[in-house]
Amino acid sequence: MDTLLYxxxxxxxxxxFVYTLRLLRRxxxxxxxxxxxxxxxxxxxxxxxxxxLAASIEASLGLPNLARVLAHGCAMTIAAAAEHxxxxxxxxxxxxxxRTRRWVWIxxxxxxxxxxxxxxTLGYDQPVQLTVEYATDPAVSAYLLxxxxxxxxxxCIDISRLCWKFARICGRPWxxxxxxxxxxxxxxxxxxxxxxxxxxxxxxxxxxxSGEREITAVLVTVSALLMMIGLTxxxxxPLMPLTRRWDDxxxxxxxxxxxxxxxxxxxxxxxxxxxxxxxxxxxxxDYALARRVAEIRDGRLALRPFLxxxxxxTAETLAEQxxxxxxxxxxxxxxxxxxxGLRAHRAGVTAAYPQPAEGPHRSADGYAGEITWLARxxxxxxxSPVVAATLDATxxxxxxxxxxxxxxxxx
Numbered sequence: 001m002d003t004l005l006y007x008x009x010x011x012x013x014x015x016x017f018v019y020t021l022r023l024l025r026r027x028x029x030x031x032x033x034x035x036x037x038x039x040x041x042x043x044x045x046x047x048x049x050x051x052x053l054a055a056s057i058e059a060s061l062g063l064p065n066l067a068r069v070l071a072h073g074c075a076m077t078i079a080a081a082a083e084h085x086x087x088x089x090x091x092x093x094x095x096x097x098x099r100t101r102r103w104v105w106i107x108x109x110x111x112x113x114x115x116x117x118x119x120x121t122l123g124y125d126q127p128v129q130l131t132v133e134y135a136t137d138p139a140v141s142a143y144l145l146x147x148x149x150x151x152x153x154x155x156c157i158d159i160s161r162l163c164w165k166f167a168r169i170c171g172r173p174w175x176x177x178x179x180x181x182x183x184x185x186x187x188x189x190x191x192x193x194x195x196x197x198x199x200x201x202x203x204x205x206x207x208x209x210s211g212e213r214e215i216t217a218v219l220v221t222v223s224a225l226l227m228m229i230g231l232t233x234x235x236x237x238p239l240m241p242l243t244r245r246w247d248d249x250x251x252x253x254x255x256x257x258x259x260x261x262x263x264x265x266x267x268x269x270x271x272x273x274x275x276x277x278x279x280x281x282x283x284x285x286d287y288a289l290a291r292r293v294a295e296i297r298d299g300r301l302a303l304r305p306f307l308x309x310x311x312x313x314t315a316e317t318l319a320e321q322x323x324x325x326x327x328x329x330x331x332x333x334x335x336x337x338x339x340x341g342l343r344a345h346r347a348g349v350t351a352a353y354p355q356p357a358e359g360p361h362r363s364a365d366g367y368a369g370e371i372t373w374l375a376r377x378x379x380x381x382x383x384s385p386v387v388a389a390t391l392d393a394t395x396x397x398x399x400x401x402x403x404x405x406x407x408x409x410x411x
Contacts, residue, residue: 002217006050009224013043016228023235030096031088035231038081042224045074049220065130069118072130072147073111079155080107082182082231086162103155110150117143132196132212135203144200148193156186156193163230169326173247173372174237178230185226192219248285251371255292258338258378262299265342269295269302289371296374303341307355308397311340315390322386327376335380336390343391352397 017039024032048054054067083103087096117139121128128134135141163183167176199212263270272291275281281288315336319329337355344351380387 002213003051005217005221006046009221010043010046010050012225012228013039013046016232017043019236020232029088030093031085034081034085034088038078038085038231039228041074041077041081042228045071045078046224048074063122064127065118065121068130069115072114072151076107076111076147076151076155079151079159080104082159082227083155083162085231086159086166090162090166106150106154110146114143114146117146132199132203133208135200141200141204144196148196152189152193156189159183160186160190175234177237178233180230181233182227182230185223185228185230188219188223188226192216192223195219245285248289249282251375252281252285252289252292254375255289255296255371255378257382258335258374259292259296259299261342261381262296262303262338265345266299266302269298271295293367293371293374300338300341303338303345305350305354306341306344307337308340308344308351308394309353309355310397311337311390311394312355314393315386318386318389318393324386327373328380331373331376332380332384332386335377335384336387338377339381339387339391340394340397344397 017036020032020036020039024036048057048067048071054071057067058064080103084096084100087099090096091099118130120139121130121137128137128140130140130143132144135144160183163179163186167179167183195212195215199209202209275288275291312333315333316329319332324332
């Protein structure tokens with residue numbers, strides 16, 4: 001079974017390496033370069049781990065355990081490259097480079113010690129394998145402990161932490177999913193390390209449990225496949241038609257609270273009332289989503305005379321007190337403006353201190369980024385306590401005054 005599983009890993013590794021290499025050639029970045037190194041090294045390591053091939057390499061060179069040592073070196077390189085990629089996604093380039101160099105030195109030093117321990121075992125009268133069955137040998141135990149602690153535990157804990165942390169703030173849905181899948185794969189890799197340590201302790205205690213090799217093969221396969229999917233799905237996930245339609249449908253539903261209030265206050269915004277029928281919208285979700293995005297944007301333009309600069313200042317202060325930053329802060333401020341604008345529009349009162357004219361938020365990711373941004377604004381509009389607090393604090397700003405009241409709130 002382990003031969004079949006390692007063959008599956010090797011095939012998947014080489015296929016994903018070729019795919020990411022094409023992406024790298026189109027758009028070279030440090031993160032993609034690290035991903036290519038990780039997947040290419042994985043292909044090499046998984047190939048070397050195939051038992052018949054490993055046995056033939058070792059027999060031809062007369063060096064027992066050589067393929068295993070090389071495969072373990074590949075495993076440590078994979079972890080280092082994945083860490084490198086995540087650091088460049090999560091941190092400024094200079095800071096990511098500094099942390100990457102530190103990890104490289106730690107990994108290289110640990111692997112050199114492992115090679116020295118391996119070389120030491122070559123001098124034994126009776127050959128040993130670098131497996132848990134020979135754990136009572138100090139050199140073998142030290143070798144395996146370095147592998148699982150530095151090669152897996154240290155990296156996988158940090159990889160999992162970075163993935164979960166970055167996924168919480170990431171605005172791109174497929175990148176967020178990929179990070180979560182990668183974190184799950186890193187967690188399975190930690191189970192691999194735990195399994196090794198449990199067997200080491202068992203053999204040192206005089207027990208001889210079986211099944212470690214089969215368990216290892218399963219955990220390595222599951223972890224590797226999850227991490228390969230997680231690291232590459234941001235590139236190929238959006239290309240799948242079914243998932244694209246599902247994402248569009250979710251975005252369409254997420255935008256509903258803000259869209260509903262805008263079109264209720266400004267019915268002229270809605271050009272195709274047939275889209276209110278769920279089956280009609282689902283049948284042509286691309287068009288339905290595009291209409292909803294356009295109507296929200298048109299609604300904001302229509303509310304411009306009712307947007308008050310004092311509301312923006314109040315929302316900024318409350319957002320800062322709530323600890324909001326970056327896009328969350330900006331989306332909450334825009335949501336507060338729209339909520340106040342709707343209230344002022346219903347009262348028929350234009351702003352005493354008009355909000356300076358500004359263009360709509362433009363995302364670097366184009367239309368997909370615009371949908372993500374409006375979904376963030378809608379969530380804040382519907383759920384944020386900062387928006388509610390802003391409306392409470394600015395309630396008097398929309399009080400009707402003779403000089404400000406307009407005859408028809410739809411004009």
